[in-house]
Amino acid sequence: MTKIEINDLKFTYPGDNFGLKIKHLTFSEGMIAIIGQNGAGKSTLLRLLSGLNQPDSGEITVEGQNLNDYIGDKRLERIGLTFQDPNDQIFNATVKKEVEWGLRQMDKSETEVERITEEVLQEVGLADKMDENPYDLSLSERKLLSIATVVAVRPKILLFDEPMMSLDWPSRKKITAIFRYLADRGHVVITITHDMDWVLEEYEDVYAMAHGELVYSGKTSEFFESPSLVEEVGVLLPKATEVKRELDRYLKEK
Amino acid sequence: MEKPEMMQENLTRPWHERIDPVTKLLLIAVLTLLSFVLTNIFAEAALILATIFLLLFSGKLGSSMKALGFCAFMILTMLLIQGLFYPHNETLAFSLGAIAFYQEGLTYAALLGCRIIVIVLATNFFMRTTTISENAKYLENAGMKYKTVYLLMSVCYILPQMMQNLKKIQLAQRARGIGEQKSLIQKFKTILPILIPLVIKTLDQSMSRSISLQLRNFESKKRTVRALRRTYLMDKMFHRALGLTSIILIGCKVWMLINK
Numbered sequence: 001m002t003k004i005e006i007n008d009l010k011f012t013y014p015g016d017n018f019g020l021k022i023k024h025l026t027f028s029e030g031m032i033a034i035i036g037q038n039g040a041g042k043s044t045l046l047r048l049l050s051g052l053n054q055p056d057s058g059e060i061t062v063e064g065q066n067l068n069d070y071i072g073d074k075r076l077e078r079i080g081l082t083f084q085d086p087n088d089q090i091f092n093a094t095v096k097k098e099v100e101w102g103l104r105q106m107d108k109s110e111t112e113v114e115r116i117t118e119e120v121l122q123e124v125g126l127a128d129k130m131d132e133n134p135y136d137l138s139l140s141e142r143k144l145l146s147i148a149t150v151v152a153v154r155p156k157i158l159l160f161d162e163p164m165m166s167l168d169w170p171s172r173k174k175i176t177a178i179f180r181y182l183a184d185r186g187h188v189v190i191t192i193t194h195d196m197d198w199v200l201e202e203y204e205d206v207y208a209m210a211h212g213e214l215v216y217s218g219k220t221s222e223f224f225e226s227p228s229l230v231e232e233v234g235v236l237l238p239k240a241t242e243v244k245r246e247l248d249r250y251l252k253e254k
Numbered sequence: 255m256e257k258p259e260m261m262q263e264n265l266t267r268p269w270h271e272r273i274d275p276v277t278k279l280l281l282i283a284v285l286t287l288l289s290f291v292l293t294n295i296f297a298e299a300a301l302i303l304a305t306i307f308l309l310l311f312s313g314k315l316g317s318s319m320k321a322l323g324f325c326a327f328m329i330l331t332m333l334l335i336q337g338l339f340y341p342h343n344e345t346l347a348f349s350l351g352a353i354a355f356y357q358e359g360l361t362y363a364a365l366l367g368c369r370i371i372v373i374v375l376a377t378n379f380f381m382r383t384t385t386i387s388e389n390a391k392y393l394e395n396a397g398m399k400y401k402t403v404y405l406l407m408s409v410c411y412i413l414p415q416m417m418q419n420l421k422k423i424q425l426a427q428r429a430r431g432i433g434e435q436k437s438l439i440q441k442f443k444t445i446l447p448i449l450i451p452l453v454i455k456t457l458d459q460s461m462s463r464s465i466s467l468q469l470r471n472f473e474s475k476k477r478t479v480r481a482l483r484r485t486y487l488m489d490k491m492f493h494r495a496l497g498l499t500s501i502i503l504i505g506c507k508v509w510m511l512i513n514k
Binding site: 047050052075076079080081082083085087088089090091101102105135149150 | 422423425426427428429430431446447448450451454455458
């Protein structure tokens with residue numbers, strides 16, 4: 001079972017006042033949402049979890065092993081991360097080559113590479129754009145492509161920084177289904193998002209951050225039912241919660 | 255007439271922020287020219303000390319040390335080459351086995367090294383105590399065409415922006431397993447995955463900026479110069495004094511070259 005543990009983590013960017021401080025945090029297999037305002041430390045936490053940034057102090061362990069030892073020389077198989085801006089990660093001449101790139105680094109056979117690429121592009125809805133240049137795609141399609149590059153490799157831990165940003169409704173449904181599929185098969189799927197409707201609908205547990213610290217971890221429904229917590233974290237209420245509140249108020253008045 | 259709150263703001267600002275960007279640029283010019291006019295190593299050392307004090311009193315000495323580290327390699331190379339091969343080498347300074355280093359060459363390299371240090375430290379003072387937007391505002395208020403100011407500032411901004419993009423892209427590509435390659439050929443191949451997004455992103459940003467400028471009516475004839483929020487300490491007087499000193503120093507250098 002893949003379990004990520006964070007203990008006494010401290011991190012600051014050189015020359016910056018911002019600091020991330022997390023006493024203790026555990027992520028297990030499944031779908032995990034991290035929420036919070038801009039500058040709360042979500043993306044920094046994701047980068048630390050991916051091993052791209054090293055903590056100043058404290059430790060991140062995966063399956064009881066130090067994160068760096070866990071990654072070793074098998075980064076692709078172990079941890080996948082997509083950035084907010086898909087343009088930062090795209091560089092191949094065609095959509096197909098972009099997805100194939102990661103698979104080829106893992107020395108998979110040619111038939112396997114072909115099969116997985118076609119499957120994943122089908123899943124994200126880019127199969128008909130296989131031979132197009134990634135930079136000719138729309139922003140949302142590029143976003144789907146960057147997600148496809150990570151999903152194709154099937155790492156144990158998948159980290160997504162705002163994957164739903166700029167996606168239309170059908171694409172969101174496809175991505176949610178992929179995340180759910182991976183989570184059900186023992187992957188840790190950690191997502192940063194500002195879409196509270198999606199969080200309430202799809203995530204049983206939520207991790208909320210504010211000012212570089214974890215301020216809540218627990219049931220999503222309980223989080224949104226606490227006005228003080230929602231205010232502290234600085235997120236919008238999901239529409240369903242707002243309707244429920246209005247309904248409760250109406251019933252009370254009656 | 256300065257508004258009272260503006261006067262208050264000017265008083266609370268550190269001294270280096272109360273000096274205008276053009277004065278600082280002229281100061282770099284004077285220090286650089288002075289280092290070329292001086293031929294005595296001790297005078298050059300005094301000049302270095304002056305620039306160090308300049309940085310020390312503005313609280314920027316620590317952050318300028320990296321630049322000095324960069325110079326050190328260059329100066330060492332010069333000392334080595336000139337100490338061995340300077341055409342006027344005559345007096346032996348010391349020898350390491352069969353390799354002889356000469357006093358004339360070492361002095362000449364030390365002089366050049368001092369000049370480099372002065373230029374680097376003085377430039378650092380300017381870079382670390384002024385912002386690009388402050389320069390733009392000042393130049394526009396001084397009467398420079400806003401299009402020219404924008405062009406100049408865009409050039410100044412493009413490098414830090416590209417560096418920022420580069421850092422982000424390198425990190426993003428590392429997340430895709432780039433940079434983990436072991437052989438030299440594999441490492442060479444990793445340049446493209448970083449270069450392609452970097453070039454495309456930079457071009458994209460330039461395009462977005464030009465579109466947004468058009469949308470915001472950059473070409474408008476009605477555009478007015480934004481009033482300076484800050485006032486600077488005797489800026490006109492400093493300009494004249496430093497400008498005159500620069501001309502005198504250029505004259506001195508030309509005179510020295512003619513009478514060589």
